[in-house]
Amino acid sequence: MLKYVIKRILLMFVTFFIIATMCFVLIKLLPLPNAKAQGRDINLVLEKRKQMGYDKPILTQYAIYWKNIFNFGSNGSKGWSPDFGIGEQMYISQSVFDVIKEKLPYTIVVNLYSILIAVPIGVLLGIYAALRKNRWQDHFVSTAVMLVVSVPSYVYAFLVQYFLCFKTGWFPLTVASRETATFFSWVMFVSMFPAVLSLCFGTIARLCRFTRAELSEVLTGDYLLLARTKGLTKNQAITRHALRNAMVPILPMILGEFIGILSGSLIIEGIFGIPGIGKLYITSIQLRDYNFFMALTFFYTLIGLVANLVVDLSYGFIDPRIKMGAK
Amino acid sequence: MDYNNLPKDKFVFARREGKIADKKLDTKPVGYFRDALRRFRKNKSSVVAAFIILILFLYAFLVPIFSPYTVDDRDGYYKMVLPKSDLFGWLGWDGCTEQQESQAGYDYYCSIGVEYGTSAVREVRGSTVDPNTGNVNYKLYVDSYEKVGFTYVDLTEEEYTALKEYQNNTGIQVVYPMPANYKTTFVAVTNGANLWYKLADESDTTSGEARDHDENGRPIYTADYLMKKNITYGQYDSLRLDLPGDGEGGLHYVYAVKNQTGYHLRVLYKEYYNYQNGHYATHLFGTNQHGQDIFMCLAYGARLSFMLAIAVSILNLIIGVIYGSVEGFYGGTIDLVMERISEVLGEIPFIVVATLFQMHLAKKVGPIPSLLFAFVLTGWIGIAYRVRTQFYRFKNQEYVLAARTLGASDKRLIFRHIFPNAIGTIITSTVLIIPGCFYDESMLTYLGIVNLETSGTTSVGTLLSHGQTYMSTNPHILLFPALFISLLMIAFNLFGNGLRDAFNPSLRGADE
Numbered sequence: 001m002l003k004y005v006i007k008r009i010l011l012m013f014v015t016f017f018i019i020a021t022m023c024f025v026l027i028k029l030l031p032l033p034n035a036k037a038q039g040r041d042i043n044l045v046l047e048k049r050k051q052m053g054y055d056k057p058i059l060t061q062y063a064i065y066w067k068n069i070f071n072f073g074s075n076g077s078k079g080w081s082p083d084f085g086i087g088e089q090m091y092i093s094q095s096v097f098d099v100i101k102e103k104l105p106y107t108i109v110v111n112l113y114s115i116l117i118a119v120p121i122g123v124l125l126g127i128y129a130a131l132r133k134n135r136w137q138d139h140f141v142s143t144a145v146m147l148v149v150s151v152p153s154y155v156y157a158f159l160v161q162y163f164l165c166f167k168t169g170w171f172p173l174t175v176a177s178r179e180t181a182t183f184f185s186w187v188m189f190v191s192m193f194p195a196v197l198s199l200c201f202g203t204i205a206r207l208c209r210f211t212r213a214e215l216s217e218v219l220t221g222d223y224l225l226l227a228r229t230k231g232l233t234k235n236q237a238i239t240r241h242a243l244r245n246a247m248v249p250i251l252p253m254i255l256g257e258f259i260g261i262l263s264g265s266l267i268i269e270g271i272f273g274i275p276g277i278g279k280l281y282i283t284s285i286q287l288r289d290y291n292f293f294m295a296l297t298f299f300y301t302l303i304g305l306v307a308n309l310v311v312d313l314s315y316g317f318i319d320p321r322i323k324m325g326a327k
Numbered sequence: 328m329d330y331n332n333l334p335k336d337k338f339v340f341a342r343r344e345g346k347i348a349d350k351k352l353d354t355k356p357v358g359y360f361r362d363a364l365r366r367f368r369k370n371k372s373s374v375v376a377a378f379i380i381l382i383l384f385l386y387a388f389l390v391p392i393f394s395p396y397t398v399d400d401r402d403g404y405y406k407m408v409l410p411k412s413d414l415f416g417w418l419g420w421d422g423c424t425e426q427q428e429s430q431a432g433y434d435y436y437c438s439i440g441v442e443y444g445t446s447a448v449r450e451v452r453g454s455t456v457d458p459n460t461g462n463v464n465y466k467l468y469v470d471s472y473e474k475v476g477f478t479y480v481d482l483t484e485e486e487y488t489a490l491k492e493y494q495n496n497t498g499i500q501v502v503y504p505m506p507a508n509y510k511t512t513f514v515a516v517t518n519g520a521n522l523w524y525k526l527a528d529e530s531d532t533t534s535g536e537a538r539d540h541d542e543n544g545r546p547i548y549t550a551d552y553l554m555k556k557n558i559t560y561g562q563y564d565s566l567r568l569d570l571p572g573d574g575e576g577g578l579h580y581v582y583a584v585k586n587q588t589g590y591h592l593r594v595l596y597k598e599y600y601n602y603q604n605g606h607y608a609t610h611l612f613g614t615n616q617h618g619q620d621i622f623m624c625l626a627y628g629a630r631l632s633f634m635l636a637i638a639v640s641i642l643n644l645i646i647g648v649i650y651g652s653v654e655g656f657y658g659g660t661i662d663l664v665m666e667r668i669s670e671v672l673g674e675i676p677f678i679v680v681a682t683l684f685q686m687h688l689a690k691k692v693g694p695i696p697s698l699l700f701a702f703v704l705t706g707w708i709g710i711a712y713r714v715r716t717q718f719y720r721f722k723n724q725e726y727v728l729a730a731r732t733l734g735a736s737d738k739r740l741i742f743r744h745i746f747p748n749a750i751g752t753i754i755t756s757t758v759l760i761i762p763g764c765f766y767d768e769s770m771l772t773y774l775g776i777v778n779l780e781t782s783g784t785t786s787v788g789t790l791l792s793h794g795q796t797y798m799s800t801n802p803h804i805l806l807f808p809a810l811f812i813s814l815l816m817i818a819f820n821l822f823g824n825g826l827r828d829a830f831n832p833s834l835r836g837a838d839e
Binding site (some may be wrong): 015018019022023026027029030051146147149150151152154155158161162166215266268281282285286288293297298300301304305 | 645670671674675676678679682684686687769770772773774775776791795798799802805809812813816817820823
């Protein structure tokens, strides 16, 4: 088991390294934006470019880039202080890593809220549909899920924004500032709610569909019949046997949804003006700030890889019967 | 009896004439596709979905051909006009909207159309008086096409002559008399050409309020046109309106003013539009803030997406099938290496791929081809994976061994004997590439990563991003593209489900 986990993690890093190298080379081949622009400390930019080795061959630059990422204790800082360069077109002369560190909580909090809302609703709806299989309740839920899954998430965002923000004015149009509200305060939650809601629809529908499929498969199992035969009531049999078994594939899926959603909220962040990672990424592309673009590309790649890995490995941790890596 | 030596003559032929053969089957054999089609037809929702897709497809391909508008038609006056249908106007699809207006707005909108016998205000739906200020607030039902009203145009000598000729030939009045205050540049009211009546305030910042009102607050318009002694002032010798006050005291209304480059005229915009384009403006889905017809632009964008998606699915199919076949058929080291390559490629986030392709190639080959490359770079992996799985399932079966023993080549084994087994899943996943493409393309153009603004084309995502800016005031710009893509996605998902069931051989005969 441990050996398998280590092997998978190593493989993941190899994959990451290959992708990172390709992206680095491709981004470096792009024409460099002009260092001279208003409001920019040109000396700092040139100094930084020199330090990042912009005049050296690309592979040397790549080595310097990695060296700067694994930056322990130099620059007078304690511990790990990775250096991804500085903003040249946006957040000018600020450390890329610091800006990302500052934006990341917004994205995480929005996703956390949406998962917290979506998981109970999705799973409960799925259980309900599975228990009422082939009756009208099931057909209703399944049809609704079918429709909700198909519609792109930005359409929900438009609907939510139009009806809940413009028409009724129940929710503010912008996210509360961090100076006035902490992340887990009520004001922040209310201001993020439209975005959270728009993200929820898809997650609820996917979870519901998955739960329904898993649970209705489990419900046909022989051991459930046995449980009933030995005298358990239907509810007992479902909660003690069916649900526990159905949860084995559902929990990894929830994990995957959470990690995956981090990279999936690009468009939602744009619509609701959430100052998160997605917005940063889009702006970095529009303004051609390659330092940000590079760092965020690495980030998204890593997120995708970690999500896959965590989902695969979690099966083994959740269900002791599954032997990871067994031939 | 001696059974070992039976005499030959004891044996009689049972039937000498006619051949003994199996009876021919009366029923027709049911092939794979016929069977799939039969099962597909049983699934009513999928059939409906297929029809919806067909309708949307026809809409996307036929409307750009037959529509009088093009993507480049950006009308500066019919901006953000509402959806209007000549056939279904009675359903409320009439290009009108309810809006709140002050006395000045009421006077302004009511004045439009008085000269040519209609009105921009279809209906006054009540009014409220503010108890504190005494100001009246009107609820008006305004026609978004009529409210454009008049506009000033500057024509060259030839254009002016042509317009006069058109008027003389058709008898349609396009040019209307100039208001006396035509030289003023009104700041408050965007279109000064509509202020033909006596105003309460004639300064640049006029609100458009009329000078006189009756006791109910209704405006009494007094025409206030520019007048000259010479009836052909501005060399206008075409149709004249029979307006009160024209010709009184030897003074005539002025229809055109000559300036350095040509002539300055006041035209009724809807007639002028008809004169220029050969039809009146009727936008089924309204127009956006650039004055583009949404009905046409949406079809155009959808056609682009359809063509892109179909091209992507064909390319993915070809690459995926070849790659997956080679992987699955040869196995071993080849499979291992190829599988690692596709794994690494598949792990690159699509958004990164698309962005990099745009940055590198958009200037050289255009945004659409570079988007196509981005789709193809990673899109085939899913199909290759499915093909590979099928090959692993079938390549060691006896019939393949038999074919190999008989001397069939690798190519023949792959494409003749193993590949047909995978056809069902491949068709399904190829079809399902199309909605994925639509979604990704709309997302990328919406986010502006793929920028189509400069290339004289449009897409669903571009239309959505146009609409988002004006969502609070003009939701119709957003509504139709969003509706289109939602409908398409739902239809494709239903269709895909039906297709998957139809091609699933384990369901064969399950519900008969």
